[in-house]
Amino acid sequence: MSDIAFLLLIFIMLISLMNYRQEIPIEYPEATHPERTQADRNFEIWVQKDGFLYVDGEQVSQNQLESLIAEAITSDPTVRIHVLADQATPYRHVAGVFEVLQLLQHRVVSLVTGDPTGGSPTGGTP
Numbered sequence: 001m002s003d004i005a006f007l008l009l010i011f012i013m014l015i016s017l018m019n020y021r022q023e024i025p026i027e028y029p030e031a032t033h034p035e036r037t038q039a040d041r042n043f044e045i046w047v048q049k050d051g052f053l054y055v056d057g058e059q060v061s062q063n064q065l066e067s068l069i070a071e072a073i074t075s076d077p078t079v080r081i082h083v084l085a086d087q088a089t090p091y092r093h094v095a096g097v098f099e100v101l102q103l104l105q106h107r108v109v110s111l112v113t114g115d116p117t118g119g120s121p122t123g124g125t126p
Contacts, residue, residue: 043072044112047085051093066100073106084112 045065046054053060055068072079081101085094101109 042080042082043069044082044084045069045097047083047089047093047097049086049088049090051090051096053097062096062100065097066104069100069104069106073104078108081106081109082112083109 044055048054053062053065055065060068069081072081083094083097098109101107
């Protein structure tokens, strides 16, 4: 009986690692009127203070970002793009991401902000 419980525990641990969301540590900006979005089927772009871009925990260039977004849109045209940027990130770095999105004419975009009540980050539609 304990063998079955042990195997079940290992199975749950492996499944949880497969669904692990790789986050880049940032300080979220705050929003006055946040709107929650669905967490599944999101394409997340992390922008750090120094302008480095990350997708799925991997650093990417702006050209790589463009091809990754194009692939995501091709596979699911309703995919929501989440832009996560540190509150100290200069706007020019975030604007570079929006230039790529404008080039690809994708308009389902959310800026992820910190929840003013201290909860988890939320995606807000501009």
